[in-house]
Amino acid sequence: MKKLLALLAIGAIMNTVKAQDKYFTKTGKVKFDATEKNSPENINGWNNTVTCVLDTKTGNFQFAVLIKGFEFDRALMMEHFNENYMESDKFPKAEFRGQVMDNNPGNYQKNGSYDVVVKGKMTMHGETKEIETKGKISVQNGNLLAVADFPIPLSDYKISIPSLVADKVAKVATVKVDCSLMPLK
Amino acid sequence: MKKLTRITGIFLLQIIICNAAVAQDVDLLQLAGDNTPKKEIVKNAFKSTRVINSQSMEFLSPGTMDFRILHRFGEVNKGYENFFGLDQASMRMGFDFGILQNLMFGFGRSTYKKELDGFIKFAPIRQSTGQQNFPVTVALVAGMTMNTSPWTDPTRKNYTSSKLAYYFQAIIGRKFSDAITLQVTPTMLHQNLVPLATQSNDLYAVGFGGRIKFTKRMAFTWDYSYVFNPMDPEIFHNPLSAGIDIETGGHVFQLHFSNSTGMNERAFLSETTGDWAKGDIRFGFNLSRVFQIGGKKKQLK
Numbered sequence: 001m002k003k004l005l006a007l008l009a010i011g012a013i014m015n016t017v018k019a020q021d022k023y024f025t026k027t028g029k030v031k032f033d034a035t036e037k038n039s040p041e042n043i044n045g046w047n048n049t050v051t052c053v054l055d056t057k058t059g060n061f062q063f064a065v066l067i068k069g070f071e072f073d074r075a076l077m078m079e080h081f082n083e084n085y086m087e088s089d090k091f092p093k094a095e096f097r098g099q100v101m102d103n104n105p106g107n108y109q110k111n112g113s114y115d116v117v118v119k120g121k122m123t124m125h126g127e128t129k130e131i132e133t134k135g136k137i138s139v140q141n142g143n144l145l146a147v148a149d150f151p152i153p154l155s156d157y158k159i160s161i162p163s164l165v166a167d168k169v170a171k172v173a174t175v176k177v178d179c180s181l182m183p184l185k
Numbered sequence: 186m187k188k189l190t191r192i193t194g195i196f197l198l199q200i201i202i203c204n205a206a207v208a209q210d211v212d213l214l215q216l217a218g219d220n221t222p223k224k225e226i227v228k229n230a231f232k233s234t235r236v237i238n239s240q241s242m243e244f245l246s247p248g249t250m251d252f253r254i255l256h257r258f259g260e261v262n263k264g265y266e267n268f269f270g271l272d273q274a275s276m277r278m279g280f281d282f283g284i285l286q287n288l289m290f291g292f293g294r295s296t297y298k299k300e301l302d303g304f305i306k307f308a309p310i311r312q313s314t315g316q317q318n319f320p321v322t323v324a325l326v327a328g329m330t331m332n333t334s335p336w337t338d339p340t341r342k343n344y345t346s347s348k349l350a351y352y353f354q355a356i357i358g359r360k361f362s363d364a365i366t367l368q369v370t371p372t373m374l375h376q377n378l379v380p381l382a383t384q385s386n387d388l389y390a391v392g393f394g395g396r397i398k399f400t401k402r403m404a405f406t407w408d409y410s411y412v413f414n415p416m417d418p419e420i421f422h423n424p425l426s427a428g429i430d431i432e433t434g435g436h437v438f439q440l441h442f443s444n445s446t447g448m449n450e451r452a453f454l455s456e457t458t459g460d461w462a463k464g465d466i467r468f469g470f471n472l473s474r475v476f477q478i479g480g481k482k483k484q485l486k
Binding site for chain 2: 022024026051052053054055060062063064068073074075076078079080082083084089090095162164165168184
């Protein structure tokens with residue numbers, strides 16, 4: 001019986017060890033800016049409820065953003081963003097599923113900052129596109145900070161900008177990701 | 186021996202389970218938990234807080250102000266001498282304010298009878314999706330109008346209260362799909378003073394309104410009110426309006442044809458004289474411009 005318990009304990013430890021490879025957050029930040037140059041109006045929104053998970057062992061990296069979670073300075077802009085551009089009733093989520101290239105699990109054990117290249121598939125507005133971007137992962141006392149900055153051409157995701165507002169809305173939006181990850185237990 | 190086999194069995198089973206988990210392409214997001222919201226209010230049932238004349242189930246966002254300019258031209262059947270009615274115009278200018286997601290108020294003034302009007306609209310129930318959803322929005326409107334034109338008969342004793350009218354309305358509406366929205370609005374209107382003693386001060390009506398959105402920025406809208414006890418059925422008709430909503434960046438234009446001149450509830454419910462059958466219809470437009478005046482969210486970084 002004791003042996004059985006010991007084995008179960010070992011099994012439990014194995015599971016926890018495995019779980020500690022994974023880091024996550026549900027309060028990650030994503031900010032996007034679609035302000036056209038010289039436009040008097042700032043078109044940007046931010047989302048502080050991004051779910052992000054990184055498996056340091058395999059380098060699997062995924063995040064999910066609820067489109068309705070984006071906030072704007074102006075309520076009307078938020079309405080237009082949801083209703084006319086992102087159609088968030090139809091496509092409530094944007095997702096990225098990818099991989100940290102040349103992932104080195106050892107890096108995550110010690111404090112430091114590492115430049116990484118992340119490659120994967122971005123799904124947004126019902127369209128999936130392959131993207132690759134540079135980012136930075138900082139390790140600090142067992143927590144990770146993942147930061148990236150990349151362009152999203154709106155036409156890639158079939159988000160059309162009517163000519164009426166073409167001088168205000170950029171054709172390529174800049175997206176900033178800022179996620180502070182904790183061990184997933 | 187038996188025990189040992191069992192223990193080995195459990196151990197192997199555990200290894201298999203662990204390995205199975207590794208072997209699969211694990212959905213990491215699933216591990217972090219589902220982030221689908223529990224409840225979400227259905228929005229954008231209409232482009233504007235009015236269908237055409239009547240209140241819609243839509244609310245302004247908190248901290249926004251809607252500046253509304255409404256025009257009704259003359260009757261189209263007046264012919265080209267009057268430029269099909271465009272020579273005359275009646276207008277209402279108003280300001281609406283969004284306080285909460287489900288609370289707004291507004292006021293305005295119409296040139297027709299020099300009326301001031303104000304209303305407050307509150308929705309105890311909003312149509313929502315998610316786990317605790319509700320299929321319809323129920324909104325309540327209470328409003329008041331005041332005629333500010335001079336007394337018709339200054340010789341008799343006049344009371345200020347005689348210039349007042351009140352209306353109470355419930356809006357039961359549902360956005361069936363992105364394209365189709367329908368609403369029913371039972372209404373009661375009380376006028377403190379009516380022209381004839383035989384006429385009732387209380388007027389009961391039920392309104393119907395709807396929208397068919399055919400592109401992202403354009404929609405067909407209509408609203409109709411059936412009045413149960415019109416003051417004089419020979420003269421007054423039920424108001425019917427139909428038109429299109431065009432949304433540009435910050436404006437909503439509602440272009441339509443209507444048989445009513447009045448642009449507040451008292452006026453269009455009790456004093457619509459036009460008859461669609463005779464072509465007594467008017468071209469009109471509502472222009473809505475929304476401004477953010479407060480409640481700006483502070484950006485974190």
